[in-house]
Every structure is written in C-alpha cells, then in structure tokens.
Amino acid sequence: MSPRSVLPPPPPPVEIRAWPDRDALLADRSFLLGVLVKAHLGPGRLGLLWLWGAVGALGWSLTGTAFISFEQSYDPLGAIFGVVMLALGAAVLLPALILLVVGVRRDVAVRRLLTQWGELDRDPARDAGLRLPGLSLVWLLASFALGAFGLYACVAVPAGAVRGQDTYGLMALIMGIGFLAWIVGLIGVFKAFWHRRWIVRTLTGTAAPEPLPAWGGGAHR
Numbered sequence: 001m002s003p004r005s006v007l008p009p010p011p012p013p014v015e016i017r018a019w020p021d022r023d024a025l026l027a028d029r030s031f032l033l034g035v036l037v038k039a040h041l042g043p044g045r046l047g048l049l050w051l052w053g054a055v056g057a058l059g060w061s062l063t064g065t066a067f068i069s070f071e072q073s074y075d076p077l078g079a080i081f082g083v084v085m086l087a088l089g090a091a092v093l094l095p096a097l098i099l100l101v102v103g104v105r106r107d108v109a110v111r112r113l114l115t116q117w118g119e120l121d122r123d124p125a126r127d128a129g130l131r132l133p134g135l136s137l138v139w140l141l142a143s144f145a146l147g148a149f150g151l152y153a154c155v156a157v158p159a160g161a162v163r164g165q166d167t168y169g170l171m172a173l174i175m176g177i178g179f180l181a182w183i184v185g186l187i188g189v190f191k192a193f194w195h196r197r198w199i200v201r202t203l204t205g206t207a208a209p210e211p212l213p214a215w216g217g218g219a220h221r
C-alpha cells in the first residue's frame with residue numbers, strides 16, 4: 001500500500017481465491033475497506049479538495065485581475081500588466097483544474113473498489129467502524145456551505161450589479177470564484193451522500209453479497 005496514491009487491487013475472481021478460511025477473507029476485507037474509506041472520505045481528502053479549490057481560485061483571481069486591467073487600461077503599460085496577470089493566472093489555474101479532475105477520477109476508482117470489496121461478504125462487527133457518521137456530517141455541512149456561497153456568488157452578486165459601477169471584469173472575477181466554490185462543494189456533498197448510500201446498500205445487507213467458495217467442509221454463511 002505504498003506509496004499512498006496506489007490503490008489496492010479488486011477482489012480476485014472466485015476461481016482463483018486463495019484465502020485459507022472465511023476469517024482470513026474477512027480480515028483482508030476489513031483492512032482494505034478501511035484503507036479505501038480513508039482514501040475516499042478521510043480528513044486529508046477534504047483538505048486536499050479545498051486546497052485544489054483555493055489554488056484554482058487564486059489562478060482565477062489573477063485571470064480576473066487581467067480582465068479588469070484590459071477593461072480599464074488606456075495605455076500600453078496597463079495592457080502589459082494584464083498580459084502578465086493572464087499568464088500567471090493560467091499557470092496557476094490549469095494545474096489546479098487538472099489535479100481536480102485527477103482527484104475526481106481517483107474517487108471513481110475508489111468507489112468502485114469499495115463496492116466490490118464491500119459486496120464480497122458481511123462482517124457487521126468490523127463494518128461498524130466504517131460508518132464514520134461524524135466525518136460524513138463534516139463533509140456534508142462544510143461542502144454544502146461552500147457550495148451555497150459559490151452559488152450566491154454566481155447568481156445573486158451579478159444580479160445586484162450596478163451598471164456603470166460594477167465592471168464586467170469584476171463580475172467575471174466573482175462569478176469564476178463562485179463557480180469554483182460551487183464545483184468543489186458539489187463534489188464534497190456527493191461524496192458524503194455516496195458514502196451514506198454505500199453504508200446502507202453494501203454494509204447493512206440490502207445488496208446481496210457474492211457467493212463464496214466452501215472452506216474445507218462447507219460454506220460459512
């Protein structure tokens with residue numbers, strides 16, 4: 001499991017599974033689910049998601065500053081300043097967006113593995129530690145607040161703009177930052193809801209587990 005970015009493999013096919021007994025399977029399942037839940041909903045993942053959003057907001061702030069400069073400058077010096085800000089903004093914004101997309105794709109892979117390992121069997125005693133209701137609530141509330149702020153910046157602020165006082169560049173700056181905040185908040189809310197759905201469907205028994213081979217004298221069901 002090192003480096004940390006490397007995800008565990010999916011469960012092996014039934015015909016090549018080599019666990020000596022069901023207890024060994026449950027132990028591996030519990031360990032890997034713990035790793036995957038942390039990779040999907042750990043506090044570090046929330047901080048990293050917000051960090052990507054903050055870097056993206058910084059990049060768009062530089063880009064918005066360039067727009068304002070182009071809109072208000074009447075001399076070559078102002079245009080040069082705008083070009084410099086635009087280049088700096090692109091240099092910061094594009095890597096942040098790429099990392100955000102990479103993180104979303106990684107989350108898709110983690111959710112696929114969580115479903116596959118979770119449906120392998122049932123282990124209520126160990127699975128109880130995977131629910132993380134407090135952490136899920138933190139993800140939900142923090143992400144909802146950020147998304148609401150972003151939506152307000154995208155809709156309410158431009159709607160209240162005063163013609164001749166609030167420039168198009170300023171509105172583009174505010175709306176861009178709001179859009180980034182809304183996207184990051186939406187990702188967080190989705191992850192919190194998905195985790196809850198996974199708990200209900202996979203760990204509480206509403207989804208049928210895969211059939212397991214018999215261990216020695218018979219199947220342990």
